[in-house]
Amino acid sequence: METDQDVSAAFAAIRDLVAKKCLRPRIDSSYPLEEHKAAYARLASREAKGSILLHP
Known part of the structure; x- marks a missing residue:
């Protein structure tokens, strides 16, 4: 088990x-x-080649 350290x-x-x-x-x-919703659609498409960011 990993510790906080x-x-x-x-x-x-x-x-x-x-x-x-x-x-x-x-x-x-x-x-x-x-x-x-568009970000989720990109994720669901499985075509993303990295992280999908949401920003305020």
């Missing part, structure tokens, strides 16, 4: 990789929250 260490390692540009998130698309 294990999880914190894992996030720190990921943060360091992102800072060094060794790891980059893959964003497929971004939608305003009002267009959540």
Whole structure:
């Protein structure tokens, strides 16, 4: 079972990789929250090649 320290260490390692540009998130698309149905349709289409973001 993972402890809080294990999880914190894992996030720190990921943060360091992102800072060094060794790891980059893959964003497929971004939608305003009002267009959540379109975002869900994109997700349901299974054509997204990364994360789908909703923003305020």
